[in-house]
Amino acid sequence: DTGVSQDPRHKITKRGQNVTFRCDPISEHNRLYWYRQTLGQGPEFLTYFQNEAQLEKSRLLSDRFSAERPKGSFSTLEIQRTEQGDSAMYLCASSPIREANEQFFGPGTRLTVL
Amino acid sequence: AQSVAQPEDQVNVAEGNPLTVKCTYSVSGNPYLFWYVQYPNRGLQFLLKYITGDNLVKGSYGFEAEFNKSQTSFHLKKPSALVSDSALYFCAVRDSRGSTLGRLYFGRGTQLTVWP
Numbered sequence: 001d002t003g004v005s006q007d008p009r010h011k012i013t014k015r016g017q018n019v020t021f022r023c024d025p026i027s028e029h030n031r032l033y034w035y036r037q038t039l040g041q042g043p044e045f046l047t048y049f050q051n052e053a054q055l056e057k058s059r060l061l062s063d064r065f066s067a068e069r070p071k072g073s074f075s076t077l078e079i080q081r082t083e084q085g086d087s088a089m090y091l092c093a094s095s096p097i098r099e100a101n102e103q104f105f106g107p108g109t110r111l112t113v114l
Numbered sequence: 115a116q117s118v119a120q121p122e123d124q125v126n127v128a129e130g131n132p133l134t135v136k137c138t139y140s141v142s143g144n145p146y147l148f149w150y151v152q153y154p155n156r157g158l159q160f161l162l163k164y165i166t167g168d169n170l171v172k173g174s175y176g177f178e179a180e181f182n183k184s185q186t187s188f189h190l191k192k193p194s195a196l197v198s199d200s201a202l203y204f205c206a207v208r209d210s211r212g213s214t215l216g217r218l219y220f221g222r223g224t225q226l227t228v229w230p
Binding site for chain 1: 148156158160163206216219221222
């Protein structure tokens with residue numbers, strides 16, 4: 001399968017714990033995006049990378065959230081001191097560098113904070 | 115500010131009938147418009163996009179969408195619905211200029227149900 005992959009698919013954690021998610025984009029895609037989707041809502045943008053550079057961050061991305069893409073390939077999204085409000089589906093997408101290209105989404109990581 | 119509205123939370127249609135899922139948008143510059151479909155426990159799948167050119171764009175699985183600049187709309191259509199089309203559909207927009215070149219703005223989604 002050459003699509004976008006995400007790991008884990010599901011994560012249950014207790015409030016206050018740290019969690020880390022991984023995204024592996026389609027190999028030739030320079031751009032990588034993170035979105036968050038809650039029930040009954042469309043995906044909301046969190047951040048995006050072009051190669052290893054983080055070019056844009058949403059105000060949704062509080063100080064507890066950090067994302068990296070150290071070698072311009074896979075990316076990680078870490079949430080520190082999780083809160084119940086962080087419970088959501090976290091989606092990763094990738095696209096080629098051409099501006100008008102669609103983004104290809106992974107299956108998502110569903111986070112439940114107890 | 116960029117935004118997308120999908121005015122219908124649900125659309126129900128009988129198999130074989132035409133379907134329309136509505137979308138209106140707001141952007142500062144010229145829009146890049148997209149439709150995605152989401153099946154349960156799966157990621158979003160790209161259906162089609164409008165960048166420039168013909169106002170009627172054709173996409174996967176027999177879907178098409180019509181861009182209407184004066185009405186700022188991009189409605190998704192299919193001439194004959196299938197039960198397997200039942201899913202959650204999202205409209206998304208990007209501005210072709212400005213500092214937020216990376217992000218997509220999504221609507222809240224429309225649940226399409228096609229009954230036999």
